[in-house]
Amino acid sequence: MDEKRIAELRKFISTVTDPKISAFIDLKKLCQSGTYNLSVQMATEHAAKHGDFNYLNHLLTLVEGSVHATDLIFSLRPKLNFVLTETKPRKFKKATPEQVAKAAKQALSKPITVKTAPAKPSKKAAKPKISHDLMDSRLMLPGSYGHGKRR
Structure with missing residues (x-):
């Protein structure tokens, strides 16, 4: 890739990874886009050439907690030697082939969890609805207009 294209992909x-903008991004559409694929390719080439995983870490942080994170990790396995840190947020670290094989065995034994939305509370626990209608209150005196009776 030429320098101009690399600069565009870095930008x-x-x-995309800016917290103000990432909240509004649909990850499914992003991961299917050509620009995203080119940026992953650029970040992979950068990591292979310089050993710097910063761009890949930014992309992993963006897709963390979704099925797209596992797709990103599995697409990078044949190209790079890396391990993932166990701490939150997970990050890529440079590793030897022995460390990669050990981490791959551990990853196969662990199930991957995906974030889900919390369930809505049941309606049984809800308080009864309080009416604020003046006709339902005891403030209406007999003989006044309407005197509290509904027809």
Whole structure:
């Protein structure tokens, strides 16, 4: 890739991973886009050449907790030697082939969890609805207009 295209992809990664913008991004559409695939390719080449995983870490942080994170990790396995840190947020770290094989065995034994939305509370626990209608209150005196009776 030429330098101009690399600069555009770096700007794309920084824009997409900005917390103010990432809240509004549909990850499914993003991961299917060509620009995202080119940015992953650029970040992979950068990591292979320089050993710097910063761009890949930004992309992993963006898709963390979704099925797209596992797709990203499995697409990078044949190209790079890395391990993932166990702490939150997970990050890529440079590793030897022995460390990669050990981490792959551990990853196969662990199930991957995906974030889900919390369930809505049941309606049984809800308080009864209180009416604020003046006709339902005892403030209406007999003989006054309407005197509290509904027809």
